[in-house]
Amino acid sequence: xxxxxxxxxxxxxxxxxxxxxxxxxxxxxxxxxxxxxxxxxxxxxxxxxxxxxxxxxxxxxxxxxxxxxxxxxxxxxxxxxxxxxxxxxxxxxxxxxxxxxxxxxxxxxxxxxxxxxxxxxxxxxxxxxxxxxxxxxxxxxxxxxxxxxxxxxxxxxxxxxxxxxxxxxxxxxxxxxxxxxxxxxxxxxxxxxxxxxxxxxxxxxxxxxxxxxxxxxxxxxxxxxxxxxxxxxxxxxxxxxxxxxxxxxxxxxxxxxxxxxxxxxxxxxxxxxxxxxxxxxxxxxxxxxxxxxxxxxxxxxxxxxxxxxxxxxxxxxxxxxxxxxxxxxxxxxxxxxxxxxxxxxxxxxxxxxxxxxxxxxxxxxxxxxxxxxxxxxxxxxxxxxxxxxxxxxxxxxxxxxxxxxxxxxxxxxxxxxxxxxxxxxxxxxxxxxxxx
Amino acid sequence: xxxxxxxxxxxxxxxxxxxxxxxxxxxxxxxxxxxxxxxxxxxxxxxxxxxxxxxxxxxxxxxxxxxxxxxxxxxxxxxxxxxxxxxxxxxxxxxxxxxxxxxxxxxxxxxxxxxxxxxxxxxxxxxxxxxxxxxxxxxxxxxxxxxxxxxxxxxxxxxxxxxxxxxxxxxxxxxxxxxxxxxxxxxxxxxxxxxxxxxxxxxxxxxxxxxxxxxxxxxxxxxxxxxxxxxxxxxxxxxxxxxxxxxxxxxxxxxxxxxxxxxxxxxxxxxxxxxxxxxxxxxxxxxxxxxxxxxxxxxxxxxxxxxxxxxxxxxxxxxxxxxxxxxxxxxxxxxxxxxxxxxxxxxxxxxxxxxxxxxxxxxxxxxxxxxxxxxxxxxxxxxxxxxxxxxxxxxxxxxxxxxxxxxxxxxxxxxxxxxxxxxxxxxxxxxxxxxxxxxxxxx
Ligand SMILES: Cc1cc2nc3c(=O)[nH]c(=O)nc-3n(C[C@H](O)[C@H](O)[C@H](O)COP(=O)(O)OP(=O)(O)OC[C@H]3O[C@@H](n4cnc5c(N)ncnc54)[C@H](O)[C@@H]3O)c2cc1C
Ligand SMILES: Cc1cc2nc3c(=O)[nH]c(=O)nc-3n(C[C@H](O)[C@H](O)[C@H](O)COP(=O)(O)O)c2cc1C
Ligand code: SF4
Ligand code: SF4
Ligand code: SF4
Numbered sequence: 001x002x003x004x005x006x007x008x009x010x011x012x013x014x015x016x017x018x019x020x021x022x023x024x025x026x027x028x029x030x031x032x033x034x035x036x037x038x039x040x041x042x043x044x045x046x047x048x049x050x051x052x053x054x055x056x057x058x059x060x061x062x063x064x065x066x067x068x069x070x071x072x073x074x075x076x077x078x079x080x081x082x083x084x085x086x087x088x089x090x091x092x093x094x095x096x097x098x099x100x101x102x103x104x105x106x107x108x109x110x111x112x113x114x115x116x117x118x119x120x121x122x123x124x125x126x127x128x129x130x131x132x133x134x135x136x137x138x139x140x141x142x143x144x145x146x147x148x149x150x151x152x153x154x155x156x157x158x159x160x161x162x163x164x165x166x167x168x169x170x171x172x173x174x175x176x177x178x179x180x181x182x183x184x185x186x187x188x189x190x191x192x193x194x195x196x197x198x199x200x201x202x203x204x205x206x207x208x209x210x211x212x213x214x215x216x217x218x219x220x221x222x223x224x225x226x227x228x229x230x231x232x233x234x235x236x237x238x239x240x241x242x243x244x245x246x247x248x249x250x251x252x253x254x255x256x257x258x259x260x261x262x263x264x265x266x267x268x269x270x271x272x273x274x275x276x277x278x279x280x281x282x283x284x285x286x287x288x289x290x291x292x293x294x295x296x297x298x299x300x301x302x303x304x305x306x307x308x309x310x311x312x313x314x315x316x317x318x319x320x321x322x323x324x325x326x327x328x329x330x331x332x333x334x335x336x337x338x339x340x341x342x343x344x345x346x347x348x349x350x351x352x353x354x355x356x357x358x359x360x361x362x363x364x365x366x367x368x369x370x371x372x373x374x375x376x377x378x379x380x381x382x383x384x385x386x387x388x389x390x391x392x393x394x395x396x397x398x399x400x401x402x403x404x405x406x407x408x409x410x411x412x413x414x415x416x417x418x419x420x421x422x423x424x425x426x427x428x429x430x431x432x433x434x435x436x
Numbered sequence: 437x438x439x440x441x442x443x444x445x446x447x448x449x450x451x452x453x454x455x456x457x458x459x460x461x462x463x464x465x466x467x468x469x470x471x472x473x474x475x476x477x478x479x480x481x482x483x484x485x486x487x488x489x490x491x492x493x494x495x496x497x498x499x500x501x502x503x504x505x506x507x508x509x510x511x512x513x514x515x516x517x518x519x520x521x522x523x524x525x526x527x528x529x530x531x532x533x534x535x536x537x538x539x540x541x542x543x544x545x546x547x548x549x550x551x552x553x554x555x556x557x558x559x560x561x562x563x564x565x566x567x568x569x570x571x572x573x574x575x576x577x578x579x580x581x582x583x584x585x586x587x588x589x590x591x592x593x594x595x596x597x598x599x600x601x602x603x604x605x606x607x608x609x610x611x612x613x614x615x616x617x618x619x620x621x622x623x624x625x626x627x628x629x630x631x632x633x634x635x636x637x638x639x640x641x642x643x644x645x646x647x648x649x650x651x652x653x654x655x656x657x658x659x660x661x662x663x664x665x666x667x668x669x670x671x672x673x674x675x676x677x678x679x680x681x682x683x684x685x686x687x688x689x690x691x692x693x694x695x696x697x698x699x700x701x702x703x704x705x706x707x708x709x710x711x712x713x714x715x716x717x718x719x720x721x722x723x724x725x726x727x728x729x730x731x732x733x734x735x736x737x738x739x740x741x742x743x744x745x746x747x748x749x750x751x752x753x754x755x756x757x758x759x760x761x762x763x764x765x766x767x768x769x770x771x772x773x774x775x776x777x778x779x780x781x782x783x784x785x786x787x788x789x790x791x792x793x794x795x796x797x798x799x800x801x802x803x804x805x806x807x808x809x810x811x812x813x814x815x816x817x818x819x820x821x822x823x824x825x826x827x828x829x830x831x832x833x834x835x836x837x838x839x840x841x842x843x844x845x846x847x848x849x850x851x852x853x854x855x856x857x858x859x860x861x862x863x864x865x866x867x868x869x870x871x872x873x874x875x876x877x878x879x
Contacts, residue, residue, distance in 0.1 A: 066470070262499040286474055293492070297501035304503075391463045 134200025581609020
């Protein structure tokens, strides 16, 4: 029997799927509806300082006929009062005692104000607190959100203010708008956070109108950067989650998000160390109902693989992450084209010819131009593979037996320093690697 | 028969009966699934007579949750493979797809459903449902067509002990014996039968109720009985010459064709098919594909009154079938063997169909296929006490599917006069709840 229950930094839920703090978690009505659909937890839309929103808050990038590959927003935190939000948290918790309700908080940088809201949140019955250090627009101009997340010292200071009074688990939600995500992560740890949530949205401008020169979307003629979320940001989030998960100085439970749309996405984050996963954009696109397939798909996958608990897979992909210096330079792969599957679009040819290593030839075959790879010249870069529109038509075939291995880190120890291109060539020559 | 059309080569038969709608490749299925908008409360679902949650099963294809997708489909429709291939999707789910509103091609729902069901069969049909604990009650089902099978499967899930009595050697009803081989293969239907058997349903084939076992015996054995006997009696033309060699019923003719032993089915060089419903079209196109040189469809009314779907009519035209509209068969001419079909022209006078006197004309043919409709087996059904039959259909309560004899329920072609597989599948499933509520006295 598959058991999807999780315990993320002391916050328990029947499955790992939580709604992220955002419009879907704006009210008790919505969260009750989401729980009915099966969501395991919800991070309440950030509560705190009074705000006022503008219209045209959302914009999206559509790609090749698919809607919302990325969603951009300039929404602020909850525009409802703290009182109403806390009252609804209490009611929702009473109705759904087995689900996780986490209150996302953001107030002015003042210790007393923080102490006050933390205590009131605990009194309302929330299972945990998430500190929103991520909002990259509006709130940051007022010294909150990413203005905190981008300065590790502030990050530690405010986290301390919260943890010194909190009796429930505290997650710190990081902004990705930094050059190295580990620094704010370490700062949160220093402030005694119980777990890390990431990522919040990424600074972006969606577009410029070619007729009016206004920024898309325009609010009374003005636009600006917003926070980007949705499928487009998943690779960025995966990387950042793995960085936090691998940092020995942090070593905290992770609630991961950024572009999760289905069970497969969720599993990838869990394999990179996440305990719970949060979703916003996919829900804004399709509604709460998507959780049914997230639960069903995860369960079926686990059953098929013989897993019974998510603990058995959490972080299992992390050991496969390596620094470049530790990868085998002598592993040899070349592209191979399956002529039966090829539809002769010649995109592989032009990609290799113009932008890679000129090792695909076109020759006449049965009245068609058939591309073939000149194997000795193929450097195995994988460009043709990603360009080919036919599945399994181009494969990257391993040509070495794995017996020979030399990593960059090993090589630089053997070759005279400072490294000369001639010495490197000699090494490559010896192993039949031709750079052209 | 006077002139039997020359037999074709095996290769020609295979080509003629190849699937009209081939399967999607994995890549094409994924692309098509991703094109689906995942509508909320989707019109396609409403349009499906079994209300399969189409947007959800398609979403599950796109996330790679094939098992979940199969479960979504089967939890609404027990004969989903047959339906995927044989449903008139243009007028059902695909006809309702919101893409029409954008002026774009609808999602190929039928093909996607088939993609999932093919996967399911390929994976050897793993159990997706666990029947409830046995409730100690037993239900007898007459007929293993889609109505009977669906009712049996659903009752089994509810905890009933279910036995189907089926006259034919093979279960599946017309899914096994009637549907054109270029739409689906007999094996598809037999796979569905196998899946339903594995739930725990007992099927006694070769047992004709009313002959091999009496209704009285059934009533003693079972707490309730479901009638899913379809329309087994061909309507007669009532013209002279019907007894001649070369005159066949459409159902007998197509049944031989679905067996895929095409060489053994004789077809005339020139064939007349009488009728203009979907069965008539099937018979005509199948005759043509078997090697008939000319096939004529003879119908007493006009094109507009034809009950066949447009796409079926188009298929017949593409197959080179000729049409005689406003032609009423008068007699079959020949010496023991068919030589010609004599017809009278008709016209509509004051809304009534009238033949035109002295308008006789002859169509020289070697074979006449009668496809003027199917009827219920009244002589069989009258032996059920108090069973009400009206306009050739068993009368049931629209919600519970209970007949006028409270112990009997009915569904499928025998209550609707002949619709589609998907309607029968829905009836059977709903009737299971009618039976459940009846036995356990729930409202
Ligand atoms: C030639 C033809 C082509 C068709 N093509 C399509 C198509 O492409 N798509 C589509 O959706 N629909 C099609 N249909 C319609 C569809 O087949 C029927 O609507 C559907 O099969 C009805 O299901 P049923 O269970 O009510 O009856 P049936 O499928 O007719 O099953 C009734 C079963 O009851 C058995 N039976 C009858 N009397 C007794 C008895 N006394 N004792 C025991 N068993 C008995 C019969 O042997 C049979 O197996 C077609 C029909 C025909 C005739
Ligand atoms: C419209 C919108 C409003 C958001 N508001 C908040 C917020 O109030 N507090 C917060 O912590 N994150 C907020 N977020 C960020 C989300 O919680 C989440 O981190 C981000 O959207 C990435 O997840 P996704 O790709 O699943 O959307 C918001 C996101 C969106 C799209
Ligand atoms: S989504 Fe609702 S609130 Fe937003 S613009 Fe449309 S109708 Fe108005
Ligand atoms: S990209 Fe793929 S399909 Fe196109 S020519 Fe190259 S191998 Fe063939
Ligand atoms: S109506 Fe069309 S687009 Fe919408 S869910 Fe159904 S198949 Fe998909």
